[in-house]
Amino acid sequence: MSQQVVKVAGPPIPLVGTPRPVRSTVRRGSRADDRLVTGVLVLADAVVIVLACLVALAIRQNLGFLGDAPGLTGTVVRSSLVIGAGWMLAIVVCGGTNPRLVSSGAEIYRNVMTASVGAVGLVGATLFLADIQLSRPFFGTLFLVGTVLLLLVRFSVRRVVNRARTRGLLRSQMLVVGATGHVRGIARTLARETWLGYDVVGAVTPLHEQVDAEQAGVPVLGDESHLLSLVRDQEPDVVLFTAGSSASAEEFRRIAWDLEELDVDVIVVPGVSEISGDRIRMRPVAGLPLVHMDLPRARKALRWTKRAFDVAASAALLLVFSPVLAAIALSVWWGDRGGVIFRQERVGRTGEGFEFLKFRSMVLDAEARLAELEKLERDKGNTVLFKMADDPRVTRVGKVLRRYSLDELPQLWNVLRGDMSLVGPRPALPREVSGYDEDANRRLAVRPGITGLWQVSGRSDLSWEDTVRLDLFYVDNWSFTQDLLILVRTFRAVLASRGAY
Incomplete structure (x- = not known):
């Protein structure tokens, strides 16, 4: 069969016969792959439960104030075999080894937590009813350490499986x-x-x-x-x-x-x-699989709780980073004796303009040279958002600041002042907003953010279409938990410096 690619809007999608760059040469079959993932999870669970037992025993034996416990080791070994087998059985029954849940979502973590809590209750009740003497510190440490390790196993397996699929396996x-x-x-x-x-x-x-x-x-x-x-x-x-x-x-x-x-x-x-899982509820009624969907959550993203968190967090970060801010300001000024803060008009919530603050990372006449550069290069076909991977206007100090997003730190003042939020869509320029279609205008329903899904998903490497898609997903599916996860992912994205220019 000849190789060909259908031309459609967006990235081309290969037809049958077109070898994907990530495809493997040997196809195992999804059932075999599922059995492999399940086997890895079961084996890893057994290892971490044994490790948790050893850690719990070591901690109990080193708690001198509890006194010696004759025969403790023998009792622990016998009890651990029963507890471990029952715990693993609970994990399997609750879906903690379901390979279909490994790739994404929190369900597999909830299943492990449910199984662990159930095992704690069942073991505790059995020990009480059978009047079996077992060290309480050992019991508590075992389930605390074991549960944490079991969750880490799922996290690690998810990373490995997703990376393997990206590379053409599984x-x-x-x-x-x-x-x-x-x-x-x-x-x-x-x-x-x-x-x-x-x-x-x-x-x-x-x-x-x-x-x-x-x-x-x-x-x-x-x-x-x-x-x-x-x-x-x-x-x-x-x-x-x-x-x-x-x-x-x-x-x-x-x-x-x-x-x-x-x-x-x-x-x-x-x-x-583009609907998050927590907005959907499946409710079978009379044989009909009814899907209940919550309405978009743009209004919830404007609640006082999010604003209170922004004020408290931005004030604390400004205080903690004040020495860093002073050092960066001195470095920017020392480079060319120019201004330290770059001020620019941006569009905030409901289309209202505000003064956007950044550490200056470009030469003094950067704005005057913009029109010329726009004619030379557009970011990967992006007709709205202009970005250049090797922008000649960026100074030597600016390259370092941009690589680790240090030039964004003054925006903490924008957050404190109420112009922005810690997490939200990218703050847009007025000329960009003038080119928005109806969907893109939805980005203005909430405050723009210092970070957001667009940043932790690729930053400047993203196309305009993907930037809008991620921002709209954030607006429609906002939750406080999602904000916290984005903040955590931001640190990883900044350290990796992928897409930062």
């Missing part, structure tokens, strides 16, 4: 069923988020729809009347039904019966996207 082939417009959206998302581990091998369209491979972005293999034969021919690991499928509820049930014999996973995607 991947699954997917056949997408639905209208070509919806198929194209799914295919673009999966091509962008390679860590999910899905390769779209083709599309199956509704009976009434005219076949249009250009619109779908992937090869259209046939219509739904040939679905079963296509599944047998293509042998995908997953069949995904998206919005636009012509199958009724009864037809879909019959299709599921037929697919049961073909050893293939089935995923159903509703006609919504």
Whole structure:
């Protein structure tokens, strides 16, 4: 089969026969990969529970004020075997080793916590009812250390699995069923988020729809009347039904019966996207899988709790970083004896302008040279946001400041003053806002932030389309927990300095 790529808006999506750069040469099959991940989790759990037992025993033996405990080691060994086996069984029953939950989301962590709490209660009740003497410090330390280690195992396995999928391992082939417009959206998302581990091998369209491979972005293999034969021919690991499928509820049930014999996973995607998991609730009623969705949360992002956190955190950071601020200011001034603070008009919430502060990282006539540079280079096809990887206007001191985002520190004053928030969409220039479409204007529903999803997801390496997509996701799915996670991820992004220029 000849190699070809369908030309669609956004990044090109390879057709069948086009080797992905990350694809592996040997296809194991998703079931084998799932068994591998499950086996690794079970083995790692066994190791960390044994390690937790040893740590708990060592701590108990070194607590001299509790006195000697004759026969403690023998009792601990016998009890640990039973506790460890029961604990691991609880983890498996609660879904703590489910390979489908490894890639993303907090569910696998919740499952481990549920299993651990259940094991604590069951073991504690058994010890009490059977009148078994077991050191309380050992008991407490075992479950505290063990639970932390079990959570770290999930975190580490998630990182390894996602990285392996990005590099072409542990991947699954997917056949997408639905209208070509919806198929194209799914295919673009999966091509962008390679860590999910899905390769779209083709599309199956509704009976009434005219076949249009250009619109779908992937090869259209046939219509739904040939679905079963296509599944047998293509042998995908997953069949995904998206919005636009012509199958009724009864037809879909019959299709599921037929697919049961073909050893293939089935995923159903509703006609919504960019929705965080905590805004969705699945509630089966009378055989109908009802999906309840909370409304967007832009208003919640303006509550006093977020503002109080911004004020307290920005004031504390200004106090802590005051020596650093003074040293940076002196370095900027010493470089060319020019001004230290760069002031610029930016657009804040509801389109109101404010004075945006940064340490100056460019030459004094940077604004005058902007028009000339805009003609020479645009950031990866970005027609709204101008960025250059090697901007000649940046000073030597400025390169260091930008690499580690130290030039952004004066914006803590913007946060304290109420112009900005610690976390939010990127503050835009008036000329950028003038080019916004209706969707992009949604970014102005909340205060702009010093950091945000755009920064921790690639910063200046992102296209304008991805920047808007991430900012809109943040606005619509805001939560205080998400803000805290973004702040934690910001430190890692700053230290890695990826996309900083």
